Amino acid sequence: MGPAKVAVPSPNDFLQKRSKEPKPAPKKKEEEDEKLLPLSVPRRTYHPVIRIKKNFIYKNAVAVIRGEPKKPQHFCVDTRQGDKYLLEPSGLFPKYTRKKNYGVIPKYVTRRNEELKREEEEYQASVLEQLKKKAMKTLSEEERTNVLKALKKNWEEINRAFQSLPVLTDTSYKKMHKQELELKLQQLEHDIAAIENHKTVYIANVEHRQHGHGLGQ
Known part of the structure; x- marks a missing residue:
């Protein structure tokens, strides 16, 4: 007989504050990551709201200043009480787009x-007539051969004079004379090559020039 033997609690297991309240279940790692994600990096569906301050009074004033003024509408008043109606759809206002010859x-x-058009055609016809009158003449084969022989003979004479020049050109006159002969030789060589390379030769003047000026295909 006597009291039951009960285990005496340890002095370290003393009663603490809120020790008897129900404790929440431990959080999983995935839930913790989801809650931490918005704090570090925003999601793709996140669209920040950008608020721009606008001065609507100034904007409206500029629109009114730059805008086109309203066109007045034509009204017709047919009673003394002031009854009016639009004149344009009534048929009394003339519309030129409905005319037969519009x-x-x-x-x-x-x-x-x-x-x-007739004056332009007449002018073109007169120009063509003038061009036909001033048309260039075509050299015959015999005339072409004679011109070529004359050019070659002239080139030989100038080349002979060029070869007989002194070696030393110590004066300005000798230099100018040598340059003049060189230019004549170059021009004659150009004319001879033009006649030899082209069988058809046209001249602007009937009189043949000695150096072949005015020759061309």
């Missing part, structure tokens, strides 16, 4: 265009 070129404009 968009048709006037006769005087057509007549003027025809006169201008």
